[in-house]
Amino acid sequence: MPRLAKYDEGQILGAAAKLVAANGPGAATMTAIGAALGAPNGSIYHRFRSRDELLGRLWLSKARAFQDSWAAGLTQAEPLAAGLEAALSMPRVVRADIEGARIMLLHRREDFLSDAWPQEMKAEAERLGRQVKDTLSEMTRRLFGRDTTSARRATAFATIDIPVSAVRRFVSEGGAPPAQIDEMIACAYRAVIEQERGAANGA
Incomplete structure (x- = not known):
């Protein structure tokens, strides 16, 4: 559980922004964002309930x-x-x-x-x-x-x-x-x- 709090919302949105800016919204999958951060998918879902919510907040x-x-x-x-x-x-x-x-x-x-x-x-x-x-x-x-x-x-x-x-x-x-x-x-x-x-x- 402590690992889930390692990545905050700003870091996750920042990683998503880099992916979208480089290759469009379709590139910002939860798996790709996690890979960019070096984080498990659970860390992403701990902050955002869905990919739609993450892209929306971005x-x-x-x-x-x-x-x-x-x-x-x-x-x-x-x-x-x-x-x-x-x-x-x-x-x-x-x-x-x-x-x-x-x-x-x-x-x-x-x-x-x-x-x-x-x-x-x-x-x-x-x-x-x-x-x-x-x-x-x-x-x-x-x-x-x-x-x-x-x-x-x-x-x-x-x-x-x-x-x-x-x-x-x-x-x-x-x-x-x-x-x-x-x-x-x-x-x-x-x-x-x-x-x-x-x-x-x-x-």
């Missing part, structure tokens, strides 16, 4: 880190700076966690979700969904003074779609995006926001 932990970094842009007092901070959070978090970036950007969300999740995991997934919706609405209102379909589309494109597209190629190649990418994201972000503001003012 996805939730990475999604939380990426989204929290994006939402933190709202702490900036000036609206344009707040949106830019959100946009630039993507290359920064990718550099900080390449494995997490490969998990989040190169694989489908559905590969990690399961109806068999415990209720607290389902609740966390729902919270993350609300966070995106609520943060996007607040960011849109701050940038444009309104939360219309057009303004929200521009906000999502400028702070999510552009940064994700900008870093994905580097992530797929196994590297971190260079500093130049931040400058390009910033230029594209400003152009989208200015275009939407101009359209709203009839320019």
Whole structure:
């Protein structure tokens, strides 16, 4: 029994992250995770009731880190700076966690979700969904003074779609995006926001 407590949740999720980042979700079997840790399968099942739960917790932990970094842009007092901070959070978090970036950007969300999740995991997934919706609405209102379909589309494109597209190629190649990418994201972000503001003012 003492051996069962040798490997904590963080170590197990870390091993799973390496396997998923290298070869996709299918590579993260309980046996493979145990082998990567040098641990018996019992050690894994002591922490996680099933593989679905393990992969789910891995996805939730990475999604939380990426989204929290994006939402933190709202702490900036000036609206344009707040949106830019959100946009630039993507290359920064990718550099900080390449494995997490490969998990989040190169694989489908559905590969990690399961109806068999415990209720607290389902609740966390729902919270993350609300966070995106609520943060996007607040960011849109701050940038444009309104939360219309057009303004929200521009906000999502400028702070999510552009940064994700900008870093994905580097992530797929196994590297971190260079500093130049931040400058390009910033230029594209400003152009989208200015275009939407101009359209709203009839320019």
